[in-house]
Amino acid sequence: MTRPELLRVEGITKAYPGVVANSDVSFSIGEGEIHALLGENGAGKSTMVKMIYGLVRPDSGTMTLRGAAYTPSKPAEARRLGVAMVFQHFSLFEALNVAENVALGMENPPPMRELAARIRAVSEEYGLPLDPSRMVGDLSAGERQRVEIIRCLLQDPKLLIMDEPTSVLTPQEVEILFRTLRQLSSEGTAILYISHKLEEIRSLCDEATILRRGKVVATCTPRERTAREMAELMVGQALKTPERRMGAKGEVALGVSDLSVESPIPFGTSLKGVSFTVARGEVLGIAGVAGNGQDELLLALSGELKAAPDKVRVAGQPVGDRGPVERRKAGLVAAPEDRYGHAAAPDMSLVENAFLTAGVRKGLTQNGFVDWAGTRRFAEEIIAAYDVRTPGPDVAARALSGGNLQKFLMGRELMQGAQVIVINQPTWGVDAAAAASIRQSILDRAGEGAAVVVISQDLDELLEVSDSFAVLNEGRLTRPRPTEGLTMDEIGLMMGGAHGMEVAHHVA
Amino acid sequence: MLRLEKRPTPSRFWLYATPPAAVILTMVAGGILFAAMGKNPFEVIRTIFWDPVFGEFAFYLRGQLLVKAGPLILIAIGLALGFRAGIWNIGAEGQYIMGAIFGASVGLAVFPTESRWIFPVMVVAGAFGGWVWAMIPAILKTRFNTNEILVSLMLVYVAQTILAKASTGFLKNPEGMGFPGSRNFSSYPAAKNAFLYEPLGLHWGGVAALVTAVLAYILLTRHQAGFQIRLAGQAPRAARFHGVNPARLVVLCMGISGALAGLAGLFEVTGPAGQISIDFNTGYGFTAIIVAFLGRLNPLGIVLAGFLMALTYVGGEMAATQLGLPAAAIQVFQGMLLFFLLAVDVLTNYRFRLAVGAH
Structure with a gap:
C-alpha cells in the first residue's frame, strides 16, 4: 500500500552541549499512516518530535510537509499547518472543567456552549467518552488524556503526535484509544506514535522507524516482525529473557494485614485495608495505574509511614510501628521509585549513597562511627556486580544516567541479603538490556529464598517476574491471584476497567 | 545572551575559590565605597587587613584577633551543623545573651565564695541557658510546625529585654552606685575567664x-x-528513608547550636566583657551567620573565616579611630562579604554559557 507522502524528515541533526540527540535522521510518513518512532530512553525520540512540533529547532537537515518546506518556529505555527501533539505529561488545570481547558489551548475559542457541543460531537464520533462539563480534577488519567486528544482533534490535524500515550492507561483504556487512532488513520490523519512498548506497536502501527543513540538504525513493518526482533534492533544486542528458577515456596516472610494509612502526600491516595502475604521464594507483582497508592504502600512497608505493630510482620515479627532502621534489621529492604531525592541523595557520592540504606545490614558503623573504607568496598562490589557505568564510587549520584543509578540502587538493596525485598518501579526509565538484567537479579534473589514485592506500572514486567499478582486501585489491593493463567482482560478488570465507560453509555 | 547552566557535579574549584573571590570583590566594592566617602581606599583596606597583624600596634591587636574570633567560631560551628541539616537558627544572638545571663547568674549567686568548681559550673549553666533558649523554637517547630527562622529571630529581642532587665534589676551590682550593670568578674577570681596566654589572646573560649x-x-x-545531618539538608526524603527522625534532628541541631552560642556568651561575659551590661551583646550571634557561610559550613573553614571576620572587626575599629571611618561603613563592609559570597557561590553549582539560538 503506498500513500501520498505527508511529512518527510531528511538528515536532521540536533546536538546539545555534550550530547548529540539526533544525528542525520531521515524518515517519511504517508497520509493516514500510523508511524512508530521506537527507541529506548535517551535514543532521541522526544527531541525528534519536539522539532516536528516546533519546540526545538534542528541544527541541520530539512523537513517537508506535503511537498512544501516545513520549518515551524513555534508550536502555534505547527498547529496552524496541521500538526498536533499529545504530550506524555498533560498540561491541564484541575480546577477548570473539560470545555474550559480545551478553550485555553485554542487561539480563537468559540463560545462555551458551542465548544461544549463540538467536544460532545467529537467525543461521540471517535468513541472517546467525555463530558465537557466535568472538572478535570475529578477525571482519571485516561480521561485526562482524552481531553488532550480532543483538544487536538478540534484543530482537525493532518498529523497527530502521541508521546508514550499508554503509560497511564488500563488495558481497556488502551483498546479504546487504539480504536480511536485507527479510525483517525482511516480518515486520513497520520499519527506519529512514540513508544517503547513493542506489542502495542505491533498491533497498531503500519511502519516503524527505530532510533538508537540518536541515529536511525532500522525501519520495518512492525506486523512482520516479532517483538523480540524489534527489541534487539532497538537495543543493538541480543536480549536474554529472564529465567525463573522454580523453587518450592517457603514459609510466609512478609505478612500485611488490614493496613490502612493516611497519605502524607498532598492529593495522595490513602491505603485502605491492604492485606497480603508473600512467602520465601515468591514474587508478588502489584499493578495499578500511577497514583493509586503505590508510593504510599512503599512508604508503609519501608517504615517511613508507621501503623499498628501487627499490621506488618517480617518473618512473624511485628514491625508495623517500627522505622526504616528497625525494619532493615528485621530483614526488610525497600527501594522507592523516585531515585533523585528519595532512594538516593543526588549530590552525595555513590559511597555515601551505599551507606544510606546498607549501613544497618552490612554492619558499616562502629559505636556510631561510619566505616567508610568498608562502605567503599561495598559500593565497589555493587558497581562490579551490576555493571554500573561510572568513573568511580566517588562521583555524585546525579552525575550517573538514570539507568545506571537505578542499577546501583537495585544492587544496593538486592545485595544486602535481606529476606524481604520491596521494590517500586524497578526498571522505570531504564534501557531494555539493563531492565532485563535487573529483572533477572530480582528472580535470582527470589530463587535464593527472598520474598519479593514488585510494584510496577509495566504489566509486561509484572507478568514476567511475578508468581502472584494483585492490583492497587484507589488505595485498595485486590486479592493476590496466581499470575499463571491470568488474561489481559482479567487484569484490566482488576485495574478498574475503563474509567469513565459509564459516561459513554450516558452520551450514547 | 548569558545563560546559567547547572553543572553535572558541583565544581571543586569554585567550592574553595569562592571565599577568596568574595573577599577580593568585597575589597574592591568596599574600596569604591570608601573612596566615595572621601577616604583613600588603599589606606583603609590596609588598615583593616594588614595593620592588625603586621602594623604598629600588632603586638596588642594580634591578641584581639582570637578574642574576637573565638566566640564567632564557637557560634558559627553550631549554626553550621544546623544549616547543613536545613535547620535555620537565626537567633544565636539571643542564645548568646541567655548563656551569658544564666552563667553569670550562677557565679553572682555564690559571690564571693572561692572554689575551683565555680567556673566549671558556670560554663555548664551558660551552655544550658543557650540550649534552653534554642529549645523554644525547636519544640515549637516539631510540635506546631512553626518557622524556626522567625521564632529564633524574635527571641533575640526577648533576650535583649531580659538582658536590660538583668543589668538594671536582678543582676545589678549592689555596690555599683546605681549604675546599670552587674559586678565585674575581673575582680572575682573564682568566676573569671582569665587569659591563658595573653599575647595570643587565648582564654578558655578560644580553647573551646x-x-x-x-x-x-x-x-x-x-x-x-x-552523615544524617548532611543527608537531611541535601535530601530530606532520602533522610527519612535512611531512618532519620526529622523532629529529633531539629532538637539535636538547635540544641547544639544554642548550647555553643550560650558557651560563647558565658566566656565573653566572664572574660573580655567582664560584666552583664545593657549593651553586652555586640552582634557576634548575627556575624557568626556570615562566618558560617564564609567557612563553607565546614568547621575547619569556619576557623579561617572566624579569623578573617575578626580582622574586619579589629581593623575596622582601627579605621574608625585612626581614619574617622563611621562604624556603619564597617558593618556595610562585613555585609558585602556575605553578599558577594552568596553571589559567587552560584558558580559552584552552575556555570555561565553563551546561549546560541532559540530553544
Missing part, C-alpha cells in the same frame, strides 16, 4: 572554639549523626 571545630569536623565526616 578550636576543640569544637575539630570535634565538629570529625562528627560531620566520620560519624553517623554527621
